[in-house]
Amino acid sequence: MRNILVIRNILRISLVILAVTIVGCSQTGQPAVWWQGNTHTHSLWSDGDAAPEVVAEWYRSHGYQFLVISDHNTLQVGERFRGDPPVRLKTLEELQDRFNMAGVFLLIEGEELTDSYDGHPVHMNVINPGETIPAQGGNSLRQTIERNLEIARQTQAGSGQPGLIHFNHPNFGWGLTWEHLAAIQGTGFFEVFNGHPSVRNYGDDEHPGTEEMWDLALTHRLTGGSGDLASRLLYGVATDDAHHFLEFGPSKANPGRAWVMVRANELTERALIDAYRRGDFYGSSGVTLGDIRTSKRRLVIDIEAEEGVEYITRFIGTRQDGDTTGDAGEILFETNRNPAIYRFQGDELYVRAKVISSRPHPNPYAAGDVECAWIQPVRPGG
Numbered sequence: 001m002r003n004i005l006v007i008r009n010i011l012r013i014s015l016v017i018l019a020v021t022i023v024g025c026s027q028t029g030q031p032a033v034w035w036q037g038n039t040h041t042h043s044l045w046s047d048g049d050a051a052p053e054v055v056a057e058w059y060r061s062h063g064y065q066f067l068v069i070s071d072h073n074t075l076q077v078g079e080r081f082r083g084d085p086p087v088r089l090k091t092l093e094e095l096q097d098r099f100n101m102a103g104v105f106l107l108i109e110g111e112e113l114t115d116s117y118d119g120h121p122v123h124m125n126v127i128n129p130g131e132t133i134p135a136q137g138g139n140s141l142r143q144t145i146e147r148n149l150e151i152a153r154q155t156q157a158g159s160g161q162p163g164l165i166h167f168n169h170p171n172f173g174w175g176l177t178w179e180h181l182a183a184i185q186g187t188g189f190f191e192v193f194n195g196h197p198s199v200r201n202y203g204d205d206e207h208p209g210t211e212e213m214w215d216l217a218l219t220h221r222l223t224g225g226s227g228d229l230a231s232r233l234l235y236g237v238a239t240d241d242a243h244h245f246l247e248f249g250p251s252k253a254n255p256g257r258a259w260v261m262v263r264a265n266e267l268t269e270r271a272l273i274d275a276y277r278r279g280d281f282y283g284s285s286g287v288t289l290g291d292i293r294t295s296k297r298r299l300v301i302d303i304e305a306e307e308g309v310e311y312i313t314r315f316i317g318t319r320q321d322g323d324t325t326g327d328a329g330e331i332l333f334e335t336n337r338n339p340a341i342y343r344f345q346g347d348e349l350y351v352r353a354k355v356i357s358s359r360p361h362p363n364p365y366a367a368g369d370v371e372c373a374w375i376q377p378v379r380p381g382g
């Protein structure tokens with residue numbers, strides 16, 4: 001009898017533990033984990049220097065779980081020959097057959113829709129377009145942006161696949177301004193960091209860098225316009241825009257300069273895209289985070305600290321007090337603690353964060369770069 005009671009109690013405790021575990025899980029029963037990916041890279045299908053299987057293999061063997069090979073104005077479909085003697089390039093379908101493995105690695109279709117107006121490049125990455133989208137042109141820079149974005153959205157939606165569009169390297173050729181990023185309707189995505197050496201992430205004396213553009217655009221988007229505020233956020237992705245897989249060095253657009261970590265319960269296109277749309281991802285050039293959590297009162301960031309490396313976390317945002325809006329993108333708080341914790345004051349339009357490590361990047365975008373992480377903007381109180 002006593003034994004039965006003991007067994008019953010063990011069962012009861014087990015059920016409680018099981019219930020607690022399930023609460024912490026998603027609908028599929030899988031806990032959400034971070035997946036490392038890159039959504040912007042090139043192959044011989046356009047101006048990359050390596051066959052697409054070399055590209056895919058580089059990422060798979062360097063710890064990534066998903067990859068979008070985004071060649072200029074083309075998908076990897078049909079027959080194309082490159083090289084001397086000419087070799088037929090592998091299609092995405094062939095690459096997916098070879099590389100995709102459930103829960104381990106996922107190749108996703110993508111195109112870098114590439115246009116320009118009067119010397120200003122207009123490049124956007126379309127994930128899962130379903131079919132090749134040609135550049136649309138336009139009579140002004142703004143119209144060129146709008147026409148390409150419109151066709152990209154329509155085509156992507158028509159594909160029936162989960163998809164995403166992000167604006168690329170806004171300062172490349174001084175193509176896009178923060179006003180263009182502010183004008184994107186609905187939730188927007190752009191490259192706050194791109195590893196290609198000629199994209200001018202940090203701006204110059206006359207042009208704001210991409211982080212400053214992010215703050216200007218966010219402030220504008222959240223103070224003007226209509227619709228719910230959460231849908232007006234602008235999210236920043238990090239990519240390497242790799243073109244060069246054969247030679248490595250400062251003048252080369254090499255893989256591995258920056259990537260995203262996306263939190264999802266499974267490695268599927270749907271789960272990853274949903275996470276992007278929730279803003280449940282961060283960009284990284286080497287810093288790894290354990291958790292990012294927001295409550296009504298606080299934004300908490302757990303850093304997976306490495307020995308001998310120091311970390312400073314900067315919380316950046318714009319305050320609004322009644323009718324007046326403060327400086328776009330001021331440093332609201334800075335800490336070297338781990339976890340890094342920001343307590344909302346309640347007057348912030350948004351708060352984003354950047355973790356800056358003391359470790360130099362092994363193959364930096366620019367001389368002197370240290371490894372960082374870019375955390376997405378949140379609104380106080382959710």
Ligand SMILES: [Zn+2]
Pocket residue numbers: 112123168169
């Ligand atoms: Zn580009």
Ligand SMILES: [Zn+2]
Pocket residue numbers: 040041042112241
């Ligand atoms: Zn590119």
